[in-house]
Amino acid sequence: MPPELRKLLATADALAAKAKGAVLSATRDIRKEILFLAGELNVAGSAEARESIFAQVTKRFAKLGKRLSALFTYMDETAVRRGGRAASESTGLEVKISPAHAKAVIAAVTKGGSARLAATMTRSMNDNIVSALRNATVSAFREQAVDGLTNDEMAKVLLQKWQAAAKDPANVQFVDRSGRVWDTETYINMNVRTNAMNVYNDVLVESIGKATGSDLVMVSSDGDADCRLCFPWEGRILSITGKTREFPTYEEAKAAGLFHPNCVHTLEPVDEELDADEVELQRNFPPPADMTPSAMDEQRYEIDINRKMMNEGLSLKEAKVAVDRDNLANAMREGLASGKADEVVAKLTDEQVNALCPNGNPPRFAPAKDNAGGEEWNRGSNGGVLYIDRKELTAERLVKVSGVEEGKPVRKPDIKVVRS
Numbered sequence: 001m002p003p004e005l006r007k008l009l010a011t012a013d014a015l016a017a018k019a020k021g022a023v024l025s026a027t028r029d030i031r032k033e034i035l036f037l038a039g040e041l042n043v044a045g046s047a048e049a050r051e052s053i054f055a056q057v058t059k060r061f062a063k064l065g066k067r068l069s070a071l072f073t074y075m076d077e078t079a080v081r082r083g084g085r086a087a088s089e090s091t092g093l094e095v096k097i098s099p100a101h102a103k104a105v106i107a108a109v110t111k112g113g114s115a116r117l118a119a120t121m122t123r124s125m126n127d128n129i130v131s132a133l134r135n136a137t138v139s140a141f142r143e144q145a146v147d148g149l150t151n152d153e154m155a156k157v158l159l160q161k162w163q164a165a166a167k168d169p170a171n172v173q174f175v176d177r178s179g180r181v182w183d184t185e186t187y188i189n190m191n192v193r194t195n196a197m198n199v200y201n202d203v204l205v206e207s208i209g210k211a212t213g214s215d216l217v218m219v220s221s222d223g224d225a226d227c228r229l230c231f232p233w234e235g236r237i238l239s240i241t242g243k244t245r246e247f248p249t250y251e252e253a254k255a256a257g258l259f260h261p262n263c264v265h266t267l268e269p270v271d272e273e274l275d276a277d278e279v280e281l282q283r284n285f286p287p288p289a290d291m292t293p294s295a296m297d298e299q300r301y302e303i304d305i306n307r308k309m310m311n312e313g314l315s316l317k318e319a320k321v322a323v324d325r326d327n328l329a330n331a332m333r334e335g336l337a338s339g340k341a342d343e344v345v346a347k348l349t350d351e352q353v354n355a356l357c358p359n360g361n362p363p364r365f366a367p368a369k370d371n372a373g374g375e376e377w378n379r380g381s382n383g384g385v386l387y388i389d390r391k392e393l394t395a396e397r398l399v400k401v402s403g404v405e406e407g408k409p410v411r412k413p414d415i416k417v418v419r420s
């Protein structure tokens, strides 16, 4: 990851913490104000008094929205600035970004802009707390009717119910458009980081295209376990404009799931001279019409095997086992967080590796304690899940648990060979 980008993410985290602080202190003030006004005004007897409190709450949330909007906008501008600098760093070219250009990039990335995000968040919190207070009022009136409370008793019950509603943290949580409830910090962090990365990628793509006239970029291979969606795309060459139809476009890749929320992958420039072999290789694998994760995964497998054949002079059979070993070790590292993955895989025979990667798909690894049946290999489609005791992980143990034996016939997938 370019140093400028690292700095950008650190800034994003710091900003998310600041935004969270603003949300916390604002909601605390709002609750206090509700409690104070509920005691002062005659909320039990007057609908007008209740409405005036709701109006106060709305005003406070609007103020919070403005503060968040300013923070998010600042972040977007920083993302564009740093994105430009990182693009200069990666390409060695001077990348100039005009304010108009910056605005266009931000508008394209944040869809509706950061101001709208801040407004959506605060409106959601506002609606939650107001509706909780309204519900509390309705239920207090119902109790009065059922239990025949006096007006004084009713006022007391209502105050208690309002206090409970105002104190409940669930009532000031952010609910997104699909109805999902978010912890404020998680949401802000996810959003700020994702926007920062997207702005960076967009600036990089635009500046590379403009400065070098090149149409190709490559997806980084960070190998982060949280980025399963991006795994099939790692190392893949993309076309910026779509004029090079042998490659998936940047937009198509995004539509297919690359650069999802919280993604740590990024783009790197392709040097058409230095990377000529890789470009040639990938040209042989035009994107499938439907870029599903499994279709892209299959292509990645074929490309990886062909790269091994090309760079290391391996036969198809040797290259396949070598790629399977890499993938198997990766799956083990991700699923078990084990530092022994490479060592264990090195001790397996080619046949065992083959049998552990049916059709080139290694199983997902998971600790045995997560499975009611203990250590076992649940072979579903695409390798299934292999449960194994994390601490006891050795090649012998793996062979025993998985039941793979020497010489067991394994169906080999058809691999398109570019040149042998």
Ligand SMILES: [Zn+2]
Pocket: 226, 227, 228, 229, 230, 258, 259, 260, 262, 263, 264, 265
């Ligand atoms: Zn990702």
